[in-house]
Protein backbone atom coordinates (compact mmCIF):
# COMPACT_ATOMS: atom_id res chain seq x y z
CA UNK A 76 0.00 0.00 0.00
CA UNK A 77 2.73 2.48 0.98
CA UNK A 78 4.76 1.61 -2.10
CA UNK A 79 1.69 2.22 -4.20
CA UNK A 80 1.26 5.64 -2.62
CA UNK A 81 4.89 6.49 -3.25
CA UNK A 82 4.64 5.24 -6.80
CA UNK A 83 1.61 7.38 -7.46
CA UNK A 84 3.61 10.43 -6.39
CA UNK A 85 6.50 9.46 -8.62
CA UNK A 86 4.32 8.86 -11.60
CA UNK A 87 2.99 12.33 -11.04
CA UNK A 88 -0.61 11.17 -11.01
CA UNK A 89 -3.01 14.03 -10.54
CA UNK A 90 -3.90 14.55 -6.92
CA UNK A 91 -7.35 15.47 -5.82
CA UNK A 92 -7.20 18.67 -3.85
CA UNK A 93 -8.63 19.16 -0.39
CA UNK A 94 -10.64 22.22 -1.16
CA UNK A 95 -11.01 23.36 2.43
CA UNK A 96 -7.24 23.86 2.47
CA UNK A 97 -6.91 24.70 -1.22
CA UNK A 98 -3.64 22.81 -1.77
CA UNK A 99 -4.03 23.00 -5.49
CA UNK A 100 -0.48 21.99 -6.37
CA UNK A 101 0.73 18.61 -5.15
CA UNK A 102 4.06 18.68 -3.39
CA UNK A 103 7.00 17.06 -5.13
CA UNK A 104 7.80 13.54 -3.98
CA UNK A 105 10.20 13.53 -1.04
CA UNK A 106 11.54 10.07 -0.15
CA UNK A 107 12.67 11.04 3.36
CA UNK A 108 9.28 12.53 4.18
CA UNK A 109 7.45 9.49 2.85
CA UNK A 110 9.66 7.27 5.03
CA UNK A 111 8.89 9.36 8.12
CA UNK A 112 5.20 9.17 7.28
CA UNK A 113 4.99 5.39 6.96
CA UNK A 114 3.64 4.72 10.46
CA UNK A 115 1.34 7.73 10.28
CA UNK A 116 -0.30 6.56 7.08
CA UNK A 117 -0.93 3.15 8.61
CA UNK A 118 -2.15 4.43 11.99
CA UNK A 119 -5.21 6.44 10.88
CA UNK A 120 -6.58 7.10 14.35
CA UNK A 121 -5.01 8.98 17.26
CA UNK A 122 -5.93 10.47 20.62
CA UNK A 123 -5.50 14.21 21.13
CA UNK A 124 -5.32 15.39 24.75
CA UNK A 125 -5.84 19.01 25.74
CA UNK A 126 -4.85 19.36 29.36
CA UNK A 127 -3.63 22.27 31.42
CA UNK A 128 -4.47 24.82 34.10
CA UNK A 129 -7.69 25.72 32.25
CA UNK A 130 -9.18 22.41 33.43
CA UNK A 131 -9.49 23.98 36.92
CA UNK A 132 -11.88 26.83 36.04
CA UNK A 133 -13.44 24.46 33.46
CA UNK A 134 -15.31 27.25 31.66
CA UNK A 135 -16.18 29.47 34.62
CA UNK A 136 -14.26 32.47 36.01
CA UNK A 137 -15.19 34.14 39.29
CA UNK A 138 -18.62 32.56 39.21
CA UNK A 139 -19.38 33.69 35.65
CA UNK A 140 -19.61 31.42 32.63
CA UNK A 141 -16.83 32.18 30.21
CA UNK A 142 -18.07 31.20 26.77
CA UNK A 143 -15.93 29.53 24.14
CA UNK A 144 -13.34 26.78 24.17
CA UNK A 145 -12.26 25.67 27.66
CA UNK A 146 -8.56 26.22 26.96
CA UNK A 147 -9.25 29.77 25.70
CA UNK A 148 -10.68 30.95 29.05
CA UNK A 149 -7.73 33.22 29.86
CA UNK A 150 -8.14 35.00 26.53
CA UNK A 151 -11.93 35.03 26.34
CA UNK A 152 -12.31 36.46 29.86
CA UNK A 153 -9.16 38.59 29.64
CA UNK A 154 -7.73 37.15 32.82
CA UNK A 155 -4.51 38.97 33.75
CA UNK A 156 -1.36 36.84 33.93
CA UNK A 157 -0.95 37.59 37.63
CA UNK A 158 -4.42 36.15 38.36
CA UNK A 159 -4.30 33.20 35.97
CA UNK A 160 -0.90 32.18 37.36
CA UNK A 161 -2.54 31.58 40.73
CA UNK A 162 -4.14 28.46 39.26
CA UNK A 163 -0.76 26.74 39.54
CA UNK A 164 -1.23 26.60 43.31
CA UNK A 165 -4.35 24.47 42.85
CA UNK A 166 -3.08 22.21 40.07
CA UNK A 167 -2.62 18.86 41.75
CA UNK A 168 -3.87 16.06 39.47
CA UNK A 169 -3.50 13.23 41.96
CA UNK A 170 -5.90 10.98 40.02
CA UNK A 171 -3.74 11.06 36.89
CA UNK A 172 -2.83 7.50 35.94
CA UNK A 173 -0.85 7.49 32.70
CA UNK A 174 -1.29 3.75 32.22
CA UNK A 175 -5.07 4.17 32.33
CA UNK A 176 -4.87 6.82 29.63
CA UNK A 177 -2.73 4.69 27.35
CA UNK A 178 -4.99 1.71 28.04
CA UNK A 179 -7.99 3.78 27.03
CA UNK A 180 -6.30 4.84 23.78
CA UNK A 181 -5.49 1.20 23.08
CA UNK A 182 -9.00 0.00 23.92
CA UNK A 183 -10.26 2.70 21.58
CA UNK A 184 -8.11 1.34 18.75
CA UNK A 185 -6.04 4.53 18.61
CA UNK A 186 -2.47 4.16 17.43
CA UNK A 187 -0.88 7.39 18.65
CA UNK A 188 -1.39 10.01 21.31
CA UNK A 189 -0.69 13.74 21.15
CA UNK A 190 -0.77 15.81 24.34
CA UNK A 191 -0.56 19.56 24.89
CA UNK A 192 2.93 20.10 26.32
CA UNK A 193 2.25 23.86 26.38
CA UNK A 194 -0.92 25.46 25.10
CA UNK A 195 -1.52 29.17 24.39
CA UNK A 196 -1.69 29.95 28.13
CA UNK A 197 2.06 29.28 28.28
CA UNK A 198 1.99 26.72 31.09
CA UNK A 199 4.15 23.64 30.50
CA UNK A 200 3.16 20.15 31.59
CA UNK A 201 6.85 19.27 31.75
CA UNK A 202 9.95 20.31 33.65
CA UNK A 203 11.60 23.16 31.81
CA UNK A 204 14.88 24.86 32.57
CA UNK A 205 13.94 27.96 30.57
CA UNK A 206 10.66 28.82 32.28
CA UNK A 207 9.59 28.06 35.86
CA UNK A 208 5.96 28.26 34.69
CA UNK A 209 5.73 24.49 34.56
CA UNK A 210 4.12 21.65 36.46
CA UNK A 211 7.27 20.63 38.34
CA UNK A 212 8.43 24.06 39.50
CA UNK A 213 5.12 25.86 39.99
CA UNK A 214 2.56 23.38 41.34
CA UNK A 215 2.08 21.31 44.48
CA UNK A 216 2.04 18.23 42.25
CA UNK A 217 5.75 18.73 41.39
CA UNK A 218 5.97 15.76 38.99
CA UNK A 219 6.60 15.86 35.26
CA UNK A 220 3.35 14.78 33.59
CA UNK A 221 4.88 14.23 30.17
CA UNK A 222 7.61 12.01 31.58
CA UNK A 223 5.02 9.78 33.23
CA UNK A 224 2.96 9.59 30.06
CA UNK A 225 6.04 8.97 27.90
CA UNK A 226 7.10 6.13 30.20
CA UNK A 227 3.64 4.56 30.08
CA UNK A 228 3.58 4.86 26.28
CA UNK A 229 7.03 3.24 26.06
CA UNK A 230 5.89 0.37 28.35
CA UNK A 231 2.79 -0.23 26.25
CA UNK A 232 4.13 0.36 22.75
CA UNK A 233 2.15 3.54 22.05
CA UNK A 234 3.53 6.39 19.94
CA UNK A 235 3.50 9.77 21.66
CA UNK A 236 3.60 13.23 20.15
CA UNK A 237 3.60 16.69 21.71
CA UNK A 238 1.38 19.64 20.88
CA UNK A 239 3.37 22.85 21.33
CA UNK A 240 1.93 26.35 20.88
CA UNK A 241 4.91 27.99 19.23
CA UNK A 242 3.39 31.41 18.50
CA UNK A 243 0.75 32.23 21.03
CA UNK A 244 1.99 32.41 24.60
CA UNK A 245 -0.28 34.55 26.73
CA UNK A 246 2.03 34.31 29.72
CA UNK A 247 4.97 36.02 28.02
CA UNK A 248 5.16 39.71 27.20
CA UNK A 249 6.81 38.98 23.86
CA UNK A 250 4.72 35.94 22.88
CA UNK A 251 1.77 36.42 20.54
CA UNK A 252 -1.79 36.79 21.69
CA UNK A 253 -1.94 38.48 25.08
CA UNK A 254 -3.24 41.92 24.19
CA UNK A 255 -4.99 42.55 27.53
CA UNK A 256 -1.76 42.57 29.59
CA UNK A 257 0.86 43.45 27.00
CA UNK A 258 -0.92 45.42 24.26
CA UNK A 259 -1.39 44.59 20.60
CA UNK A 260 1.01 42.27 18.76
CA UNK A 261 1.00 44.41 15.63
CA UNK A 262 0.85 48.10 14.75
CA UNK A 263 -2.29 49.29 12.93
CA UNK A 264 -0.43 48.89 9.61
CA UNK A 265 -0.74 45.13 10.18
CA UNK A 266 2.95 44.67 9.33
CA UNK A 267 5.04 46.13 12.12
CA UNK A 268 5.53 43.84 15.10
CA UNK A 269 5.24 45.61 18.43
CA UNK A 270 6.67 42.81 20.56
CA UNK A 271 10.14 41.31 20.63
CA UNK A 272 8.80 38.14 19.16
CA UNK A 273 12.21 36.63 18.40
CA UNK A 274 13.24 37.11 22.02
CA UNK A 275 10.30 34.94 23.05
CA UNK A 276 10.97 32.36 20.34
CA UNK A 277 14.67 32.07 21.14
CA UNK A 278 14.24 32.40 24.89
CA UNK A 279 11.33 30.03 25.47
CA UNK A 280 9.70 28.30 22.52
CA UNK A 281 12.77 26.99 20.71
CA UNK A 282 14.57 25.78 23.86
CA UNK A 283 11.38 24.14 25.13
CA UNK A 284 10.93 22.26 21.85
CA UNK A 285 14.55 21.11 22.27
CA UNK A 286 13.71 19.90 25.77
CA UNK A 287 10.75 17.95 24.45
CA UNK A 288 12.93 16.27 21.87
CA UNK A 289 15.73 15.35 24.25
CA UNK A 290 14.10 14.20 27.48
CA UNK A 291 11.14 11.98 26.57
CA UNK A 292 12.45 9.28 24.24
CA UNK A 293 11.28 9.01 20.64
CA UNK A 294 8.76 11.72 19.83
CA UNK A 295 6.29 10.63 17.16
CA UNK A 296 5.40 14.17 16.13
CA UNK A 297 5.37 17.79 17.19
CA UNK A 298 1.97 19.36 16.71
CA UNK A 299 2.54 23.10 16.25
CA UNK A 300 -0.52 25.36 16.17
CA UNK A 301 -1.87 28.79 15.18
CA UNK A 302 1.18 30.03 13.25
CA UNK A 303 1.02 33.76 13.93
CA UNK A 304 4.02 35.90 13.00
CA UNK A 305 5.95 32.93 11.68
CA UNK A 306 7.37 34.94 8.80
CA UNK A 307 10.90 34.62 7.46
CA UNK A 308 13.06 31.82 8.77
CA UNK A 309 11.20 31.46 12.05
CA UNK A 310 9.39 28.30 11.01
CA UNK A 311 12.56 26.87 9.53
CA UNK A 312 14.34 27.32 12.86
CA UNK A 313 11.85 24.92 14.46
CA UNK A 314 12.16 22.49 11.57
CA UNK A 315 15.95 22.53 11.96
CA UNK A 316 15.66 21.78 15.68
CA UNK A 317 13.33 18.86 15.05
CA UNK A 318 15.35 17.38 12.18
CA UNK A 319 18.63 17.74 14.05
CA UNK A 320 17.54 16.13 17.33
CA UNK A 321 15.01 13.54 16.11
CA UNK A 322 15.03 13.21 12.33
CA UNK A 323 12.10 10.77 12.38
CA UNK A 324 9.76 13.09 14.27
CA UNK A 325 6.90 14.35 12.12
CA UNK A 326 5.90 18.00 11.95
CA UNK A 327 2.20 18.75 11.52
CA UNK A 328 0.77 21.31 9.11
CA UNK A 329 0.49 24.32 11.41
CA UNK A 330 4.07 25.40 11.95
CA UNK A 331 4.00 28.25 9.48
CA UNK A 332 6.33 26.59 7.03
CA UNK A 333 5.64 23.33 5.30
CA UNK A 334 5.29 20.35 7.61
CA UNK A 335 5.28 16.65 6.86
CA UNK A 336 1.54 16.44 6.45
CA UNK A 337 -1.43 18.71 6.02
CA UNK A 338 -3.61 19.63 8.99
CA UNK A 339 -7.18 20.54 8.14
CA UNK A 340 -9.13 23.15 10.06
CA UNK A 341 -10.54 22.02 13.40
CA UNK A 342 -13.28 19.42 12.86
CA UNK A 343 -13.04 19.91 9.09
CA UNK A 344 -13.30 16.79 6.94
CA UNK A 345 -12.62 17.60 3.31
CA UNK A 346 -15.25 16.56 0.77
CA UNK A 347 -12.81 14.68 -1.45
CA UNK A 348 -9.89 12.26 -1.26
CA UNK A 349 -6.21 13.10 -1.44
CA UNK A 350 -3.14 10.89 -1.59
CA UNK A 351 -1.16 13.50 0.33
CA UNK A 352 -0.93 12.70 4.05
CA UNK A 353 -3.36 14.77 6.11
CA UNK A 354 -5.08 14.80 9.48
CA UNK A 355 -8.30 16.19 10.93
CA UNK A 356 -8.03 17.34 14.55
CA UNK A 357 -11.46 17.01 16.11
CA UNK A 358 -13.39 17.45 19.33
CA UNK A 359 -15.48 14.72 20.91
CA UNK A 360 -17.82 17.38 22.33
CA UNK A 361 -17.52 21.11 21.49
CA UNK A 362 -14.38 22.04 23.43
CA UNK A 363 -10.79 20.80 23.57
CA UNK A 364 -9.90 21.65 27.15
CA UNK A 365 -12.34 20.40 29.80
CA UNK A 366 -15.48 22.48 30.40
CA UNK A 367 -17.89 21.28 33.03
CA UNK A 368 -20.91 22.49 31.04
CA UNK A 369 -20.06 20.75 27.76
CA UNK A 370 -21.78 17.38 27.54
CA UNK A 371 -22.47 17.49 23.82
CA UNK A 372 -20.69 14.20 23.23
CA UNK A 373 -20.59 12.73 19.76
CA UNK A 374 -22.15 9.31 19.62
CA UNK A 375 -20.08 6.20 18.82
CA UNK A 376 -21.85 6.01 15.45
CA UNK A 377 -20.83 9.57 14.61
CA UNK A 378 -17.23 8.87 15.58
CA UNK A 379 -17.14 5.62 13.58
CA UNK A 380 -18.57 7.41 10.54
CA UNK A 381 -16.04 10.25 10.74
CA UNK A 382 -13.18 7.78 11.12
CA UNK A 383 -14.14 5.71 8.08
CA UNK A 384 -15.04 8.83 6.08
CA UNK A 385 -11.60 10.29 6.78
CA UNK A 386 -9.77 7.03 6.01
CA UNK A 387 -11.66 6.65 2.73
CA UNK A 388 -10.34 10.11 1.80
CA UNK A 389 -6.75 9.32 2.78
CA UNK A 390 -6.53 11.09 6.14
CA UNK A 391 -6.03 10.50 9.86
CA UNK A 392 -8.50 11.28 12.63
CA UNK A 393 -7.00 12.87 15.75
CA UNK A 394 -9.85 12.81 18.23
CA UNK A 395 -9.59 14.87 21.39
CA UNK A 396 -10.33 14.23 25.03
CA UNK A 397 -10.18 16.91 27.72
CA UNK A 398 -9.22 15.52 31.14
CA UNK A 399 -10.40 17.14 34.37
CA UNK A 400 -8.04 19.03 36.66
CA UNK A 401 -7.74 15.89 38.78
CA UNK A 402 -6.50 13.90 35.79
CA UNK A 403 -9.61 11.97 34.81
CA UNK A 404 -10.72 11.56 31.21
CA UNK A 405 -14.49 12.13 31.41
CA UNK A 406 -16.35 8.82 31.61
CA UNK A 407 -18.74 9.76 28.80
CA UNK A 408 -15.90 10.28 26.33
CA UNK A 409 -14.16 7.08 27.49
CA UNK A 410 -17.41 5.15 26.91
CA UNK A 411 -17.78 6.50 23.38
CA UNK A 412 -14.16 5.70 22.57
CA UNK A 413 -14.37 2.15 23.93
CA UNK A 414 -17.56 1.44 21.97
CA UNK A 415 -15.85 2.46 18.74
CA UNK A 416 -12.81 0.45 19.85
CA UNK A 417 -14.93 -2.70 20.13
CA UNK A 418 -16.21 -2.08 16.60
CA UNK A 419 -12.64 -1.65 15.38
CA UNK A 420 -11.60 -4.96 16.92
CA UNK A 421 -13.90 -6.73 14.49
CA UNK A 422 -13.65 -4.26 11.60
CA UNK A 423 -10.18 -2.71 11.87
CA UNK A 424 -9.06 -4.26 8.56
CA UNK A 425 -11.24 -1.67 6.86
CA UNK A 426 -9.39 1.14 8.62
CA UNK A 427 -5.73 0.55 9.51
CA UNK A 428 -3.35 0.93 6.56
CA UNK A 429 -6.38 1.10 4.27
CA UNK A 430 -6.33 3.13 1.08
CA UNK A 431 -8.72 5.72 -0.32
CA UNK A 432 -11.95 5.15 -2.18
CA UNK A 433 -11.35 4.45 -5.86
CA UNK A 434 -14.81 5.91 -6.61
CA UNK A 435 -15.80 9.14 -4.88
CA UNK A 436 -19.40 9.66 -5.94
CA UNK A 437 -20.47 8.24 -2.57
CA UNK A 438 -19.06 11.34 -0.78
CA UNK A 439 -21.86 13.51 -2.16
CA UNK A 440 -21.77 16.43 -4.54
CA UNK A 441 -21.51 20.20 -4.70
CA UNK A 442 -24.83 21.93 -4.89
CA UNK A 443 -25.82 23.20 -8.30
CA UNK A 444 -27.30 26.25 -6.58
CA UNK A 445 -25.35 29.28 -5.46
CA UNK A 446 -25.40 28.23 -1.78
CA UNK A 447 -22.36 28.57 0.49
CA UNK A 448 -21.38 26.70 3.64
CA UNK A 449 -20.49 28.36 6.97
CA UNK A 450 -16.94 28.89 5.73
CA UNK A 451 -18.18 30.72 2.64
CA UNK A 452 -17.28 27.88 0.28
CA UNK A 453 -19.58 26.29 -2.25
CA UNK A 454 -21.97 24.06 -0.36
CA UNK A 455 -21.16 20.37 -0.46
CA UNK A 456 -24.14 18.09 0.00
CA UNK A 457 -22.60 15.12 1.76
CA UNK A 458 -23.97 11.67 1.36
CA UNK A 459 -23.30 9.61 4.49
CA UNK A 460 -24.80 6.21 3.71
CA UNK A 461 -21.63 4.28 2.96
CA UNK A 462 -17.90 4.62 2.44
CA UNK A 463 -15.34 2.39 0.81
CA UNK A 464 -11.72 1.79 1.76
CA UNK A 465 -9.22 -0.45 0.03
CA UNK A 466 -6.36 -2.90 0.26
CA UNK A 467 -4.80 -4.68 -2.70
CA UNK A 468 -7.49 -6.93 -4.20
CA UNK A 469 -10.11 -5.88 -1.63
CA UNK A 470 -12.81 -3.26 -1.28
CA UNK A 471 -14.27 -2.64 2.17
CA UNK A 472 -17.78 -1.22 1.89
CA UNK A 473 -18.81 0.19 5.28
CA UNK A 474 -22.56 0.80 5.58
CA UNK A 475 -23.83 3.24 8.18
CA UNK A 476 -27.46 2.71 7.27
CA UNK A 477 -29.05 -0.32 5.67
CA UNK A 478 -28.17 -0.08 2.00
CA UNK A 479 -30.67 0.16 -0.76
CA UNK A 480 -31.45 -3.37 -1.84
CA UNK A 481 -29.90 -4.64 -3.96
CA UNK A 482 -26.71 -2.59 -3.52
CA UNK A 483 -24.90 -1.97 -6.79
CA UNK A 484 -21.12 -2.08 -6.73
CA UNK A 485 -19.77 0.92 -8.67
CA UNK A 486 -18.59 -0.05 -12.13
CA UNK A 487 -15.03 -1.35 -12.47
CA UNK A 488 -13.11 -3.39 -15.00
CA UNK A 489 -11.71 -5.95 -12.54
CA UNK A 490 -13.52 -9.25 -12.19
CA UNK A 491 -15.31 -9.51 -8.85
CA UNK A 492 -14.55 -12.73 -7.01
CA UNK A 493 -16.48 -12.95 -3.74
CA UNK A 494 -18.04 -10.94 -0.93
CA UNK A 495 -18.43 -11.51 2.81
CA UNK A 496 -19.15 -9.61 6.00
CA UNK A 497 -15.91 -8.57 7.67
CA UNK A 498 -16.97 -9.10 11.29
CA UNK A 499 -18.15 -12.72 11.02
CA UNK A 500 -16.96 -13.73 7.54
CA UNK A 501 -20.52 -14.69 6.53
CA UNK A 502 -20.54 -15.03 2.73
CA UNK A 503 -22.69 -12.65 0.67
CA UNK A 504 -23.70 -13.80 -2.81
CA UNK A 505 -22.78 -11.51 -5.72
CA UNK A 506 -25.18 -11.26 -8.64
CA UNK A 507 -24.08 -9.98 -12.05
CA UNK A 508 -26.65 -8.98 -14.69
CA UNK A 509 -26.11 -6.76 -17.74
CA UNK A 510 -22.61 -5.95 -16.55
CA UNK A 511 -23.83 -4.68 -13.17
CA UNK A 512 -22.94 -6.50 -9.97
CA UNK A 513 -25.12 -6.28 -6.91
CA UNK A 514 -25.44 -7.88 -3.50
CA UNK A 515 -28.06 -8.01 -0.80
CA UNK A 516 -27.31 -7.86 2.89
CA UNK A 517 -29.54 -9.62 5.37
CA UNK A 518 -31.68 -7.29 7.47
CA UNK A 519 -31.35 -5.95 10.06
CA UNK A 520 -27.68 -5.16 9.48
CA UNK A 521 -25.32 -7.25 11.59
CA UNK A 522 -24.06 -4.17 13.42
CA UNK A 523 -26.53 -1.25 13.27
CA UNK A 524 -23.66 1.18 13.94
CA UNK A 525 -21.74 0.12 10.85
CA UNK A 526 -21.43 -3.13 8.93
CA UNK A 527 -18.52 -3.84 6.62
CA UNK A 528 -18.80 -5.98 3.49
CA UNK A 529 -15.53 -7.05 1.87
CA UNK A 530 -15.59 -7.50 -1.89
CA UNK A 531 -12.57 -9.27 -3.35
CA UNK A 532 -11.60 -8.70 -6.97
CA UNK A 533 -8.99 -9.83 -9.45
CA UNK A 534 -5.80 -7.76 -9.48
CA UNK A 535 -4.45 -5.43 -6.86
CA UNK A 536 -5.97 -2.08 -7.79
CA UNK A 537 -9.34 -1.05 -9.07
CA UNK A 538 -9.45 -0.15 -12.74
CA UNK A 539 -12.38 2.17 -13.13
CA UNK A 540 -14.72 2.04 -16.06
CA UNK A 541 -15.29 5.40 -17.65
CA UNK A 542 -19.00 6.25 -17.75
CA UNK A 543 -20.55 6.73 -21.18
CA UNK A 544 -20.20 10.25 -22.46
CA UNK A 545 -22.67 12.59 -20.85
CA UNK A 546 -24.04 9.72 -18.81
CA UNK A 547 -23.68 8.13 -15.44
CA UNK A 548 -23.65 4.58 -14.27
Ligand code: FHN
Nearest residue numbers: 144146147300301341356363
Ligand atom coordinates in the same frame (compact mmCIF):
# COMPACT_ATOMS: atom_id res chain seq x y z
O1 FHN B 1 -6.54 27.70 19.39
C1 FHN B 1 -6.34 26.32 19.27
C2 FHN B 1 -7.37 25.53 20.03
O2 FHN B 1 -7.36 25.89 21.37
C3 FHN B 1 -7.07 24.05 19.89
O3 FHN B 1 -5.82 23.74 20.44
C4 FHN B 1 -7.09 23.67 18.42
C5 FHN B 1 -6.78 22.23 18.13
O4 FHN B 1 -6.68 22.05 16.77
N1 FHN B 1 -6.11 24.50 17.70
C6 FHN B 1 -6.28 25.93 17.81
C7 FHN B 1 -7.38 26.42 16.97
O5 FHN B 1 -7.33 25.90 15.69
